[in-house]
Amino acid sequence: MGQSERRHIAGLVILVGLVGLLAVRLAWVQFVLSRQVVPGGRYTLAKTAKVQSEREVVLDSGRGRLLDRSGRPLAGKTIWTAVFFPESGAAAGGPQGPDRAAADRKEALKRLAPLLGTTPAELEKRLAEEERPYVWREKGGRQPLALSPEQASAVRQTGFDGLAVLPWTRRYGGEPVGRQWQGYLSEAPRTDGRGADGGLRVPLNGSAGLERTLEPLLRGVGHTEVYARVDAEGKRIPGTGLTVRTPANPYYPLSLYTTIDLELQEEVERLARQAGVREGAVVVLDAATGDIAAMASLPLYNPNEVSPEGGEWNNRALQAAVPGSIFKIVTAAAALEAGLASPGEVFSCAPGQEKYGLKCPPSAGHGASMTLEQGFARSCNLVFAELADRLGGERLEAAALTLGLGRDIGWREPHALGLPELRPLGGEQAGRIFAAGSRRDAAACAQTAIGQRDAAVTPLQAANLVVTLLHGGEVTAPRILRRAVFASGQTLAELPRHGAPSPAGRISPRTASQVLRMMRAVVTEGTGRSLRGAAWPLAGKSGTAQTTVKGAPRNNQWFVGYGPADRPKYAAAVLVQNVAPDSPPAAAPLFGRIMDFLAEREKTAATAEV
Known part of the structure; x- marks a missing residue:
């Protein structure tokens, strides 16, 4: 073999080697790219070239x-x-020139x-x-x-x-x-190593x-x-x-x-802003189903700009707060159910009288004596301190749990939609009736009976308490998710309503009916008289709870109720949180305006059908 032939063979070997190295390199690049995901699948060399020649939005x-x-x-x-x-x-021009x-x-x-x-x-x-x-x-x-x-259309027509x-x-x-x-x-x-503008x-x-x-x-x-x-x-x-x-x-x-009614949700948010509510929550439930029709939390937030550190997105409708006198609904129901009191029983509220440090101010004008129904309507602390003595802490706590307080009540379902547990309302707080050991203390029991001391209730629980009474004592699980549908329009799953029963059972329909009548009296002759001119006849219970924020005294204002009173359609809870003690009432007026909106909407819908 001549020297020239040997040179040709050596050159051919080198060329084959280079081609082999190139093939190995291409295979390696293809392998690396195949581990990275792009919209529509993994990278290939063809796809890489295509992506490089495209710009997308x-x-x-x-x-x-x-x-x-x-x-x-x-x-x-x-x-x-x-x-x-x-x-x-x-701008280069065309047939007509630049x-x-x-x-x-x-x-x-x-x-x-x-x-x-x-x-x-x-x-x-x-x-x-x-x-x-x-x-x-x-x-x-x-x-x-x-x-x-x-x-x-106008933008398109600009050409x-x-x-x-x-x-x-x-x-x-x-x-x-x-x-x-x-x-x-x-x-x-x-995980792809690309920047925010990487396409x-x-x-x-x-x-x-x-x-x-x-x-x-x-x-x-x-x-x-x-x-x-x-x-x-x-x-x-x-x-x-x-x-x-x-x-x-x-x-x-x-x-x-x-289950949200968007029109109602937007109106609740608007009315809360209009009322100047800075902190608090509003929950409106469908009285017939217990479904959440609207749930607003304040302060408001912008979901496009919120950061996890900001905290403003916390849902106050699911966070427990001191309930004040709305808790008297529980105390009254417990005493009536146990047969320890009746709506017409007369209690003493003499001027200067105290019990465990509780008294009624002279400005309340309660009089020397009043019935349980009157004491409920006028929110007499002495009447409910007496009921606490008769009940004791264990019986009062059991009644609260039976009515859906002190425990999670939000709708949940195991193994629904392929999940181990479907629980849409995450972060729901259970609230509290008594702190450890205080249920046996008579003074602590009296304080809790009027919604102070250890008691803590979420606005969702408060609204659901009203629905429970409207359902004759049966606790429903408030639902916010009702159906999942494929992109094709085919239903994936219906999520049925269900209850949230207590192991202790339920109160009787008779007790529930008695408490509902007392709630109506709150509006006709008690602390909710400002609602007598509402578009619907209303019923409910007001509450003012004393709290402390950063060492300063503050109040939680509450109103819970339902309307219309003669054919209930909606139950609602309004919490105006952490206001100055001398602030004018805001919860009851806001409740009234929400119910007025619902009444007017129903009237408009009825007129349109005629």
Whole structure:
């Protein structure tokens, strides 16, 4: 073999070796990329090249929807918005030349800017700064600008190059709300090594409320995006058009129907703000079913901006607070059920009389004696201190547990929707009747009997207490989630109502009826007389609890009740928390305005049906 042949063979071996190394390298790159996930599947070399030649905007994260009881969106509403796709050579002109193209662009900017809430100069500046596709945001905000159908049509008619009007799924509105039960989303830790502008949507997980408790059901299978072909500079190639890419899964995302009445929820939030409530909660339950129709917590929060450290999203409707005299509902029910008192029995409330330090102020005008029904209506502490003596702590606590206080009552179901336990209302506090050992102390028992000392009740429990009486003593489990539906519209599961019975049994329908009549007397002749002019005849119980906040005396104002009194449709609890002791009453007036709204709505609906 000659020297020339040996050189050829050596060169061929080297070439084969280099090709082999290249093949190994390509296989390694393919393996590494295959471990990384992109929308629609794992990376391949072909997909990598395709992604590098595209720029996308996510239109829908693919997360499941939360709907009110009528199907109106609570989280996941689709809006129309403007999306810009910067084009290469946008001002280069066309058949008519660059001057005419520039003039047309200037005219389009002049018509487009007002529709987007900006000026032509600001819009031009933004277009010059942006190189990637982007959604036009609200002025001074982070949310995409929602366009009305008329605005969307006008934007399209401008004919502006590189602009499309597209449907975009907005998780929340931008206004503060009292829907802490709904929760919020936060960014999940990234695992792909990409930055926030790497072309992929930062994954979001539920961090509170239903967003967290229902996370396995709400988590989607991939997002919907619109993408454009781009050149080497990342700008859209004119004439290539836009393409929508979607997971096309017939089952997901799910739609989860709640029991919330969105119209009522919004009105409760509005009325609470109007009343100047800074801290507190309102719970409205359907009297017939016990379902949660509205639940508002204050202070309000913006789910788009809340942080886990902020704390404002805490749901005060599920947090226990000192109940004051609304607890007298429990004490009265316990005494009547045990046969230790009757509504017409006369008790002493002589001026200057005290029991365990409890007394009624002369301004209350209770008189030297009054019946149990009168003592309940006028909230006489001495009457209820006497009842506490007759009952004792153990019997009083047992009655409270029987009526749904001192324990979790929110709806829950084991092995529902594929979860070990479906419990939508996470973070619900059990409340308390007595601290350890104090139930045997007569003075502590008397204090608890009027809703002070150790007693703590959540607004949800307080509203449900009223429903329990309306149901003849049967404790229901308040439900906020009622149905899960596939993307195809097929029902995945109905979530039926059920009770929350106590091991100790229940009070009798007779006792429940007696207490309800006494609650009506609160409005006709007692502490709730300000509600006598309401649109519906109402019944309820007021309460004022003394607390201390950072060493300063404060009051919790309560009102719980139902309406209309002759054919109950709604039960509600209003808590105005941590106000100054000399603050004017706020809970009862707010309760009245909520019931007036419901009465007017029912009247309007009845008129429309005629």
